[in-house]
Amino acid sequence: MKSLRVRLLVVVLSTLVVFWVFWIGCQVVQMGRHQTGQWDMMLRNIGTQIILSLPVDTERVMLNRRERFQVAEQTGYEGDKVSFQAWVGRHHLAMQSPGAPDTPLKADFADGFAEVTIGGQPWRVFAVSDVTGRVQVQVGKPKALLRADIERWTALSLSSAVLVLLLLKASIWGVVHWSFRPVTAARRALGKRSPSDLNPLPTGGLPSEVRPLVESFNALLAQLDTAMQTEKRFIADAAHELRTPLAALLAHTQLAASAENPECAKQALVKLAAGVERSARLSEQLLDLARIDASKPQQGGPLPLYETVELVVRDFEMVAAQKQHRIVLDLEPCDVQGHVDAVGVLVRNLIDNALRYTPAGGRCVVSCRSVIEGGREVARLKVADNGPGVPPHERERIFNRFYRVPGAGGRGSGIGLSLVARIAQLHQARIGVGDGLDGAGFAIWVDFELAGAPPAQPPRRHPEPSLPSGQRPALST
Known part of the structure; x- marks a missing residue:
């Protein structure tokens, strides 16, 4: 994973994923507690409202009347999610909601909340009695519905988080890609250059994090250009300096070879020896200069x-x-x-x-x-x-x-x-x-x-x- 774009994307998204997982976990726990409290309040309110709505002589009516009313259309009816029963004493089921079991939701008939098992499933039940204790209303709801609500909320939250992550990924990738366009342009321009082109790279539009690196490259290119120009001048000057003594050596050699008397030949040879000495010294100095220029300043x-x-x-x-x-x-x-x-x-x-x-x-x-x-x-x-x-x-x-x-x-x-x-x-x-x-x-x-x-x-x-x-x-x- 050497790409800066991939690193940035992975680090940012990983941080967000860890944060969101922790946050959703906390929310699930808090949601469970909140829903349980809301359920209990709802069950209490329903039970209390039902028992307060019953007339005093409803005991006789409920014991003798088992026939139910019907509505013309029940589209969208979901009342069976909450079940209630009205008991007269402990043995007479006077009234119940559609879908409610025939057995008591709370078998001990004690007022208050309880966790019970009905039909192999856990229920949350609330029981409330009138002041005389003759009638008791029991209200309950399967806990599976509570888990379903929490799962539905969790799925919705996770879906939203995944969608946000995808949008964030696209945004980060786009911003990084857009920010690195000058870097990519500089790389392409550098790839098209000839080996002798040491002009500085363009720094316009570069991110502030990358600009110092490119400026360092430009400084190095400037040093290389100076070194190359110095080397070119050195080669040109050295060639010029060597041309003169070599020409003089050739002239003295030809003069010595064409001399008709030993004295003239001796003079030419003396000048030839001096030219050789000067050429040797010049070559030695050129070698010293090249060696010193190539050494490191340490x-x-x-x-x-x-x-x-x-x-x-x-x-x-x-x-x-x-x-x-x-x-x-x-x-x-x-x-x-x-x-x-x-x-x-x-x-x-x-x-x-x-x-x-x-x-x-x-x-x-x-x-x-x-x-x-x-x-x-x-x-x-x-x-x-x-x-x-x-x-x-x-x-x-x-x-x-x-x-x-x-x-x-x-x-x-x-x-x-x-x-x-x-x-x-x-x-x-x-x-x-x-x-x-x-x-x-x-x-x-x-x-x-x-x-x-x-x-x-x-x-x-x-x-x-x-x-x-x-x-x-x-x-x-």
């Missing part, structure tokens, strides 16, 4: 951030030495809640971005320490350099996917910082940007929630470079 376990930073920096020592860069570490123990792989990708892209745009002989400072930000203690990971920096009006756009600052000296893919923003969002971390070292260059910091209890003595907050006027102090992710 916190991992406690992670020693300073150890992860140190490991990633060690991996960049050779690259820094080749470019004559100097990396300075400023670390203190601090644990955060996070995924080690994702945080490693974040740190690697921050350092790679700093080294890529810092000229030869430049300096990069990587720090990890606890600071007080907004009245709460956080673990701040910061990478600052003394390179050309980022213009203030471009600082909010550098986290967009495939965006590169115009005129930048490096050959970046525009994916690294978008990866940083996405990973920070997954960890509910906050990104900030500002000036780099010695009032120049560029700095990016990420504030993570600390894992575990805060230290007893909060460390001193280290001042950060302020953004120029008109810029927001931090980018929330």
Whole structure:
């Protein structure tokens, strides 16, 4: 019984049936008592009326006259339902109603009510005598007639209840069917849609109980549509970004193959190796981006951030030495809640971005320490350099996917910082940007929630470079 219509119909009708059965049962009992009281009153009134209607000399007339009067037509006569007898003494039946038995209705001739058996059937009898005790009138009625009246009333009540239930069933079914017409229409419209149609379902006319569910579906459809549009843009941008280095690789390969002297071939091969390196890095970043986009935004376990930073920096020592860069570490123990792989990708892209745009002989400072930000203690990971920096009006756009600052000296893919923003969002971390070292260059910091209890003595907050006027102090992710 999964249908809401059937459930509603069964519950409502079952409740009404139980109520009506109880109510009819109570009414039958009350009706029996009421009818018995009415019967007794009726028998008393008839008996008393009969004995008060008899003349004083009726004793002689009743003893000597046995002949009865007749009426011209007895159509519809039902007087035999109540029988009465008039007795003179205990042995003379002076008068009786048509159909009444010849034997006394009340054999003990005691005044009052009694339950007797006549002809094998129970009767209700009332006897009343005159003040002299010479004449007694006995009035009785079979109890089968009482049961017949109660059964007839019960049958009528049950028939009415069944009719009302049928009408109520039809009404409930019609109202529920009418109320669910918008739901049925939405289901049919959804069934006719193509798999790529993620437009919201219509909510007009929906019952208030169903509207939140449909609105939740619409919210989910909106999220799916956003995800699909993001995926389409990602595929288009990735194809565009891969087309350029692949074309350059082909050109360098053809140049090396057609070179007439070893020096030209060597130069072409050097450019070819650089193109391969750039393509490999771009492919790695695209894979990281796809993997991060597919991950769920849930916190991992406690992670020693300073150890992860140190490991990633060690991996960049050779690259820094080749470019004559100097990396300075400023670390203190601090644990955060996070995924080690994702945080490693974040740190690697921050350092790679700093080294890529810092000229030869430049300096990069990587720090990890606890600071007080907004009245709460956080673990701040910061990478600052003394390179050309980022213009203030471009600082909010550098986290967009495939965006590169115009005129930048490096050959970046525009994916690294978008990866940083996405990973920070997954960890509910906050990104900030500002000036780099010695009032120049560029700095990016990420504030993570600390894992575990805060230290007893909060460390001193280290001042950060302020953004120029008109810029927001931090980018929330």
